[in-house]
Amino acid sequence: MATERDAEFLMFGATGDLAKRKLYPSLYNLYQKGTLGTHFVLLGTSRAKLNDDEFRDVVKQSLVHAGEKADTKEAAEFLSRFYYVQHDVTDKAHYSVLRDRLNELDKKYKANGNRIFYLSMAPQFFGPVAGYIKTEGLQSTNGGFNRLVIEKPFGRDFESAKKLNDELSKSFDENQIFRIDHYLGKEMIQNIMALRFGNTVLESLWNNRYIDNIQVTLAEKLGVEERAGYYDNSGALRDMVQNHIMQIVSLLAMEQPVAFLDSDIRTEKVKALRSLRVYDVAEAATNFIRGQYGSYGDEPDYRHEDDVPRDSNTETFVAGKLLFDNYRWSGTPFYIRTGKKLAGKFTRIDVVFKKPLVDIFAFPQSGEKPLSANVLTIFVEPNAGFSLQLNAKNNEPGFQTEPVNLTYMIDQAHSDQTPEPYERLLHDVLKGDGTNFSSWSEVAYSWKFVDQIRRVWDLSEPDFPNYTPYSMGPASAHELLERDHREWVYHLNH
Numbered sequence: 001m002a003t004e005r006d007a008e009f010l011m012f013g014a015t016g017d018l019a020k021r022k023l024y025p026s027l028y029n030l031y032q033k034g035t036l037g038t039h040f041v042l043l044g045t046s047r048a049k050l051n052d053d054e055f056r057d058v059v060k061q062s063l064v065h066a067g068e069k070a071d072t073k074e075a076a077e078f079l080s081r082f083y084y085v086q087h088d089v090t091d092k093a094h095y096s097v098l099r100d101r102l103n104e105l106d107k108k109y110k111a112n113g114n115r116i117f118y119l120s121m122a123p124q125f126f127g128p129v130a131g132y133i134k135t136e137g138l139q140s141t142n143g144g145f146n147r148l149v150i151e152k153p154f155g156r157d158f159e160s161a162k163k164l165n166d167e168l169s170k171s172f173d174e175n176q177i178f179r180i181d182h183y184l185g186k187e188m189i190q191n192i193m194a195l196r197f198g199n200t201v202l203e204s205l206w207n208n209r210y211i212d213n214i215q216v217t218l219a220e221k222l223g224v225e226e227r228a229g230y231y232d233n234s235g236a237l238r239d240m241v242q243n244h245i246m247q248i249v250s251l252l253a254m255e256q257p258v259a260f261l262d263s264d265i266r267t268e269k270v271k272a273l274r275s276l277r278v279y280d281v282a283e284a285a286t287n288f289i290r291g292q293y294g295s296y297g298d299e300p301d302y303r304h305e306d307d308v309p310r311d312s313n314t315e316t317f318v319a320g321k322l323l324f325d326n327y328r329w330s331g332t333p334f335y336i337r338t339g340k341k342l343a344g345k346f347t348r349i350d351v352v353f354k355k356p357l358v359d360i361f362a363f364p365q366s367g368e369k370p371l372s373a374n375v376l377t378i379f380v381e382p383n384a385g386f387s388l389q390l391n392a393k394n395n396e397p398g399f400q401t402e403p404v405n406l407t408y409m410i411d412q413a414h415s416d417q418t419p420e421p422y423e424r425l426l427h428d429v430l431k432g433d434g435t436n437f438s439s440w441s442e443v444a445y446s447w448k449f450v451d452q453i454r455r456v457w458d459l460s461e462p463d464f465p466n467y468t469p470y471s472m473g474p475a476s477a478h479e480l481l482e483r484d485h486r487e488w489v490y491h492l493n494h
């Protein structure tokens with residue numbers, strides 16, 4: 001049985017897309033599992049004019065949309081804990097209304113002064129709202145916890161991220177700030193540490209002596225859909241690389257933490273990111289490539305999507321090579337790629353081991369194939385699991401080796417029970433466990449790396465569009481590896 005957590009949520013942006021699609025269904029799952037119970041209450045706020053019942057109906061619809069039965073006694077009890085205050089976050093004077101309502105509800109539900117302030121709204125509000133939470137007395141002072149949850153984007157470069165962080169730090173300590181990166185809530189991303197530090201057979205080989213290269217692919221089949229307004233100001237580098245990919249790479253590259261504790265894990269992730277080489281102009285130009293999708297049948301190219309300027313140079317695809325200047329990884333590149341309108345929706349990590357120095361089975365004159373590299377593939381999505389490719393003798397006459405796979409995939413029954421990323425992350429916020437959130441130092445080092453790529457890209461006009469939708473990106477993404485006499489483990493005719 002789950003440990004019940006007492007908590008009062010103040011949900012800013014309570015009528016928004018994220019709250020409705022992800023947060024309320026996740027809170028309901030936590031309620032059904034007993035993590036939330038008698039001492040849970042949520043006060044929602046936005047500018048929309050709603051009373052408590054109308055807000056409960058918004059939440060109920062979000063549960064229905066998520067496939068929940070919302071007419072049950074349990075759902076009714078859950079919904080009865082939702083309250084609403086209409087509020088414009090720019091109106092400083094009105095925060096006293098939120099404060100008084102929070103205090104009343106805290107008493108009514110005996111939440112013990114445990115407050116979670118969730119900023120599910122546009123990032124320009126993060127700094128001011130955090131400031132008013134403090135100055136207008138919304139934080140509890142009776143020994144309960146005060147935690148701030150914020151969404152991406154966390155700045156658009158190092159400077160703006162630092163400014164935002166400085167603003168937040170006036171109201172919340174670092175250990176009270178939970179910066180959501182939903183990839184850190186995914187089952188197989190969390191499994192990276194288990195695979196590495198729970199298996200001598202892997203961790204003893206997890207270095208530049210045995211690993212030739214590591215490849216991280218976050219591919220999406222959809223285009224920008226209705227989010228072009230946001231996306232065109234961001235691009236794939238800021239939208240996916242600075243946060244999700246850098247987090248994944250730091251988990252793959254870090255040293256073993258002293259203990260499985262958020263502070264120790266963060267220490268090691270930051271050390272890894274510190275040793276990531278920040279490229280000079282020439283290196284950035286050589287080691288990172290960008291793309292933008294063209295048209296496909298009746299589907300417009302990126303520049304003709306709604307809300308996208310016709311001369312947009314925003315990249316919808318990035319591929320790059322990352323180099324760590326440290327003892328473990330020197331000489332072993334990490335290749336990354338992500339993009340919209342690619343061949344499929346999938347996330348995977350391919351760890352390519354070095355081949356044996358001498359291939360005693362190869363007799364090229366007899367047409368026998370050389371040994372393949374061992375590859376550990378971590379499948380993150382759509383199916384979760386991993387597979388280790390080894391060489392074995394096949395059972396045909398003669399002596400011929402061929403690659404075979406040792407595969408573990410989470411079956412449907414178990415994957416149906418796997419919590420959604422937001423459910424896990426909300427659970428962690430309730431526990432006060434920052435393991436699966438980005439610390440400020442991680443964010444800062446990631447921006448410093450990414451800013452340099454952006455700076456170099458901004459010096460020249462790209463030749464866009466340069467890739468066909470539903471391919472694996474521009475030819476230059478393949479040339480990036482070919483230059484190093486390597487290839488992507490996953491390619492289209494795979």
Ligand SMILES: NC(=O)C1=CN([C@@H]2O[C@H](COP(=O)(O)OP(=O)(O)OC[C@H]3O[C@@H](n4cnc5c(N)ncnc54)[C@H](OP(=O)(O)O)[C@@H]3O)[C@@H](O)[C@H]2O)C=CC1
Nearest residue numbers: 013014015016017018046047048088089120121151152153
């Ligand atoms: N949606 C998603 O899938 C994802 C979203 N995010 C991030 O989550 C955050 C929220 O995104 P999303 O839900 O999509 O945004 P929406 O635009 O759907 O929702 C914004 C919410 O903020 C409220 N709001 C806007 N202005 C004010 C104001 N001045 N005062 C009070 N409330 C206001 C809106 O209600 P009203 O207009 O009635 O005031 C609405 O409830 C953003 O940081 C986004 O980048 C991150 C990953 C995925």
Ligand SMILES: O=C1O[C@H](COP(=O)(O)O)[C@@H](O)[C@H](O)[C@H]1O
Nearest residue numbers: 152182183220239240244347381
């Ligand atoms: O953060 C983001 O992630 C989504 C992809 O997330 P996934 O869990 O579906 O893989 C991406 O579409 C979006 O542009 C980006 O902001």
